Amino acid sequence: MIRASRNHPGWWAALGHRLSGLALALFLPAHFLVLGLALEGDAALDGMLAWTDRPLVKLAEWGLVMLLTLHLGFGLRVLALEFLPWRDPLKVLISLGAGASVLAGLLFWIMVS
Amino acid sequence: MQDTAETEEMLEVEIWRGAEDGALRTYRVPRRESQTVLDVVTWVQRNAEPALAYRFACRVGMCGSCAMQVNGKPRWTCRTHVAKVAEGGKLRIEPLANLPKIKDLATDMAPFFEKWAEARGRHEPTRTRHEPMAPVSPENPARAAANAGIECINCAVCYAACDVVGWDGSYLGPAALNRAWTLANDERDADRCGVLRAVSQSGGCHTCHSHGSCVEHCPVGINPTAGIAGLKRMTLAALMRGEL
Amino acid sequence: MLEARLYLLQRASAMLLAPLVLLHLGLILYAIEGGLSAGEILGRTKGSLFWAGFYGLFVLAAALHAPIGLRNILREWTHWRGRSLDLATGGFALLLLALGLRAVWAVTA
Numbered sequence: 001m002i003r004a005s006r007n008h009p010g011w012w013a014a015l016g017h018r019l020s021g022l023a024l025a026l027f028l029p030a031h032f033l034v035l036g037l038a039l040e041g042d043a044a045l046d047g048m049l050a051w052t053d054r055p056l057v058k059l060a061e062w063g064l065v066m067l068l069t070l071h072l073g074f075g076l077r078v079l080a081l082e083f084l085p086w087r088d089p090l091k092v093l094i095s096l097g098a099g100a101s102v103l104a105g106l107l108f109w110i111m112v113s
Numbered sequence: 114m115q116d117t118a119e120t121e122e123m124l125e126v127e128i129w130r131g132a133e134d135g136a137l138r139t140y141r142v143p144r145r146e147s148q149t150v151l152d153v154v155t156w157v158q159r160n161a162e163p164a165l166a167y168r169f170a171c172r173v174g175m176c177g178s179c180a181m182q183v184n185g186k187p188r189w190t191c192r193t194h195v196a197k198v199a200e201g202g203k204l205r206i207e208p209l210a211n212l213p214k215i216k217d218l219a220t221d222m223a224p225f226f227e228k229w230a231e232a233r234g235r236h237e238p239t240r241t242r243h244e245p246m247a248p249v250s251p252e253n254p255a256r257a258a259a260n261a262g263i264e265c266i267n268c269a270v271c272y273a274a275c276d277v278v279g280w281d282g283s284y285l286g287p288a289a290l291n292r293a294w295t296l297a298n299d300e301r302d303a304d305r306c307g308v309l310r311a312v313s314q315s316g317g318c319h320t321c322h323s324h325g326s327c328v329e330h331c332p333v334g335i336n337p338t339a340g341i342a343g344l345k346r347m348t349l350a351a352l353m354r355g356e357l
Numbered sequence: 358m359l360e361a362r363l364y365l366l367q368r369a370s371a372m373l374l375a376p377l378v379l380l381h382l383g384l385i386l387y388a389i390e391g392g393l394s395a396g397e398i399l400g401r402t403k404g405s406l407f408w409a410g411f412y413g414l415f416v417l418a419a420a421l422h423a424p425i426g427l428r429n430i431l432r433e434w435t436h437w438r439g440r441s442l443d444l445a446t447g448g449f450a451l452l453l454l455a456l457g458l459r460a461v462w463a464v465t466a
Contacts, residue, residue, distance in 0.1 A: 005185060011276070032457050038460075045399075082323060083342075352365060
């Protein structure tokens, strides 16, 4: 259960930041390995890209784009909080970051489908 | 007499009894006008549970003794009105989170205060009492930064609200780091570099993730997250200068 | 002062990654239009000093940024602490750096 003391925008932003970062860190090695397939020629990479054309994989890719934009947005919140002379908890920035990532995700979805 | 008691509005109050292995117990407490959560706890101790252990002293929000978890949030109970926090006539009162429970609503505050000492929370003077007072301009930006943090009443509400304190036992926590921030900005302190070194140890200011739970819950409106961010910048500058 | 140094690396790499990620996201949205093909990707990147430098820097920053974050998460959400954790996350940094630079080499050289 979520403790009542955690239910505020800063805490949810931090949780989103952490979980998206964790997922991205685990995805990175796979991403690098796929690109490394180009060493074996175009065919190997194309084989992989054909595999990524399945709807379920597309959905996962859409998730990754969302995670990356979310992590960027929440990360900018932390940098602003720690390095700019603002004293309020930047709730506006949190909403802006989340909004921007949803927008980017939407754009990605429109373009792949 | 009994008739009025039955028509009287009652609160359903769950209170933590015992130490770590304790449990919640329910009491029915008469609702009063302008009633505070501390009034409720006191009523229970005087009328229903004489052995109930809890702390309070000033009852006016100055001493920082009476903080407890109220419906899941740490609060200063003497200045928290029941009307503001009761959900459907119900209150759940527990000892402060992130501190060892001694008995009922009393926690062991020793780890909290030990961390103030670890953060080098003691002022190191530049002058003795025989010298004239140091003139400090209130307009000085460092003094203004320190002033924003000096009204702390040591109630440990921020410490109980902070998730990082719960996750990492070595983390000094918002109150101790806020104290360090006021000293790091005090031109009368003889060893401000020592403060920066103290808060750069494992569990120091760099452990903070800027969740902002301390800011959300501080009863006197201090912003420890801003102070800790200031310490982060100050320690980075000292690190670059090779002073850490 | 390990924690202060890791904090510096974490925030410095974040500041570097922010614009790189924005450009990367822009490129993703541009590249996926009309489907992905190896020919299209490699045609853009092969022999390009710009993309080699861009993604080389990206890999370096990510290889610093991700393991430090992972170390924080493991320290706080599990009981894993100390030297073995530092070595394991350091190893993860080297793995990311090696795989990442290999990938950059594969698509640009």
